[in-house]
Amino acid sequence: MRSYLILAMCGLYLIQYFVELNWLRYVVVALALIAFVGSAPKADPLPRLLGFFMMGFGIALEIGKGTGVEGISDGLFLILPLLCLITLAPLLSIPLRFGGYFEAVALLLKKLMQQPRKLYAGITGTLFLLSPVLNLGSVRIINEFLDELKLPSMMSA
Structure with a gap:
C-alpha cells in the first residue's frame, strides 16, 4: 500500500508541476505526509525515531516562525523533486531491459x-x-x- 502512496505522490507532483493548481499542491503534500507515516513502521527503530524527530522539529520550527501550514507545505514541496527523482529513476531501466x-x-x-x-x-x-x-x-x-x-x-x- 505504501508503494502506491509513494507512486501516487510522485505522479500527482508531476501533474501539479505542469498544471500548477494550488489545491493539488496541498493534496500532494498531504499524500507525502501520509506516505511518510505509512512507511515509518517498516523502518528500523533508529531511522524511524530520527525521521519523526526531524519531521517534528521542522514542523515546530515552521509553526514557531509563524508560517503555519503554508510554511510546512512549502518545506515539504521543496524536497519533493529530489524524492520523486530518487523514487522514479530506477523505473527508467524497465524500457531498456525490455528493449x-x-x-x-x-x-x-x-x-x-x-x-x-x-x-x-x-x-x-x-x-x-x-x-x-x-x-x-x-x-x-x-x-x-x-x-x-x-x-x-x-x-x-
Whole structure:
C-alpha cells in the first residue's frame, strides 16, 4: 500500500508541476505526509525515531516562525523533486531491459573482459553518455549492465 502512496505522490507532483493548481499542491503534500507515516513502521527503530524527530522539529520550527501550514507545505514541496527523482529513476531501466539494450551492452563488455583498459573505457563511456540524460537513473542502469559480470572491486569502483 505504501508503494502506491509513494507512486501516487510522485505522479500527482508531476501533474501539479505542469498544471500548477494550488489545491493539488496541498493534496500532494498531504499524500507525502501520509506516505511518510505509512512507511515509518517498516523502518528500523533508529531511522524511524530520527525521521519523526526531524519531521517534528521542522514542523515546530515552521509553526514557531509563524508560517503555519503554508510554511510546512512549502518545506515539504521543496524536497519533493529530489524524492520523486530518487523514487522514479530506477523505473527508467524497465524500457531498456525490455528493449534488449542491457544484453547487448553486457555482451560487448563480456568481450572486453580480457582487455581491462578497453573494458574500463567502455564502462566509463557508457556512464558518460547516459549521465547527462538520465541523471541519477544512469547509476542504476550502469549497475544493471554490470550486474552479471563478476568484475574485480577495483574495476567496478
